[in-house]
Amino acid sequence: MKRRIAILTGAGVSAESGISTFRDSNGLWENYKVEDVASIEGWYRNPELVLDFYNHRRSELAGVRPNGAHITIAGLEKNYDVTVITQNVDNLHERAGSGRIIHLHGELTKVRPENCCNENDGFSENSVFDIGYGPVHLGDLAPNGHQLRPHIVWFGEAVPKIGLAIDAVERADMMLIVGTSLQVYPAAGLYRYAGKDTKIYIIDPKDVPVHDPRITHIRDVATRGMEKFMEILDGSRI
Ligand code: OAD
Numbered sequence: 286m287k288r289r290i291a292i293l294t295g296a297g298v299s300a301e302s303g304i305s306t307f308r309d310s311n312g313l314w315e316n317y318k319v320e321d322v323a324s325i326e327g328w329y330r331n332p333e334l335v336l337d338f339y340n341h342r343r344s345e346l347a348g349v350r351p352n353g354a355h356i357t358i359a360g361l362e363k364n365y366d367v368t369v370i371t372q373n374v375d376n377l378h379e380r381a382g383s384g385r386i387i388h389l390h391g392e393l394t395k396v397r398p399e400n401c402c403n404e405n406d407g408f409s410e411n412s413v414f415d416i417g418y419g420p421v422h423l424g425d426l427a428p429n430g431h432q433l434r435p436h437i438v439w440f441g442e443a444v445p446k447i448g449l450a451i452d453a454v455e456r457a458d459m460m461l462i463v464g465t466s467l468q469v470y471p472a473a474g475l476y477r478y479a480g481k482d483t484k485i486y487i488i489d490p491k492d493v494p495v496h497d498p499r500i501t502h503i504r505d506v507a508t509r510g511m512e513k514f515m516e517i518l519d520g521s522r523i
Contacts (some may be wrong), residue, residue, distance in 0.1 A: 287366040291457035292358055293450075293475055294371045294378070297464015297489060298507045301352040302377055304345065308466050325441040328399075328434065333423050339435040340420040343393050346375050347418035354463065354488075354507035355381035357515060368453040372465060372472050374437055387446050387453065389472050394418065395436035398427030402436070408445035447471045454478040461514060462487040464507050467494055476500075486514055 296306035306312045307319075321327045322338040359382035361367050369378050369386045374393040378386050394415055401412040412427065413436050425433045438444055450472075454460060460479045466489075467473040476485050479499065487493050488503045488510030503510045503517075 287364065288458040289366045289368070289453075289456055290361060290459050290461060291453045291479075292361075292367060292369045292461045292463065293454075293465065293472065294358075294369065294373060294463045295465025295467075295472075296373060298354050298358075298371075299349075299352070299373055299375055299377050300464065301354065301506060301508050302349045302375075304349060304375060304377075306464075308468065319440065323437075323439050325439045328439065332432070332434070336421050336423060336435070339393065339437065342374070343418050343420070346393055349375075349377070351377040351381035352508055354511045355383070357508075357511040358463075359383045368457075370450045370453060370472075370475065372469065387450050389438065389444055389446050389450060391435065391437035393435070393437070396421055396427075396433045397436050398429050398431035399434040400431045401427075401429070404443065408443070444471055450475055451478050455480070457483060459483060460485040462489075463510065464489060466491075486517070488514060 300306055307314045317338060322335050328335050355377045358369060358378065362384060367385065369383045371378055371386060371388055372390050374388065374391050376392065376394055394417055395413050396416050397413045402408055402410055412429065421433050427433050454475050455478050457479060460476060460483060462476065462485065476495065479485055483499060485500045486503060487500055488505060488507055490504060490506050493502055503513050505513060
């Protein structure tokens with residue numbers, strides 16, 4: 286039986302593809318107010334601004350490609366049972382070939398009517414559909430007659446897939462965390478669900494805010510960090 290690896294990724298894994306992170310200098314949250322473009326209150330206040338923000342992100346995504354880190358992560362599936370848990374709304378893990386991906390914060394290339402996929406319908410994704418890389422405008426309606434909104438989890442909203450992510454971490458024989466500042470919960474707390482003897486590797490060029498005897502910090506960018514991680518895997522029993 287293949288050993289299980291749970292991989293939590295954040296904006297840093299896509300940085301070398303040319304996608305901005307959120308909290309680094311010149312990151313997205315330096316140029317936009319998070320409460321305006323990524324919160325449910327922001328959507329109620331000014332949906333056009335929010336649609337515009339995600340329209341830009343979507344068209345940017347059309348022009349970038351997976352980098353070596355995404356590709357190495359996908360390649361791990363040859364020898365391991367891999368679950369990718371990503372906070373990213375891009376589709377670069379899919380395009381690199383990863384098979385099992387949990388998108389904690391939603392997906393840029395999907396939309397849904399604004400009255401669906403919430404507490405009232407048990408977060409059913411029946412009305413979610415793909416729109417590719419094109420824009421969504423105010424007045425664009427779903428088949429049920431309601432305004433379309435991005436299929437994104439905003440601040441102030443539930444994170445319906447967190448249970449699936451916790452299960453994957455609890456069952457993992459090893460955990461890998463790549464390119465996240467671990468500032469946003471519940472994703473930031475996922476590593477706590479790893480078994481008490483489970484090794485946790487974190488790839489990030491900056492200091493990490495967590496201190497735990499299970500953690501080894503590989504201080505590097507995602508592409509080179511993944512190469513180092515592969516050397517560690519080759520030399521270990523797991
Ligand atoms: P952040 O921007 O908070 O953190 C990015 C992390 O990636 C930082 O720790 C950087 O040091 C690291 N990093 C930068 N370049 C890197 C590289 N080339 N290789 C590896 N690591 C690199 O992004 P997230 O932690 O993903 O949510 O942010 C979490 C959530 O906050 C996002 O999903 C988004 C945001 O608000 C929503 O919008 C709901």
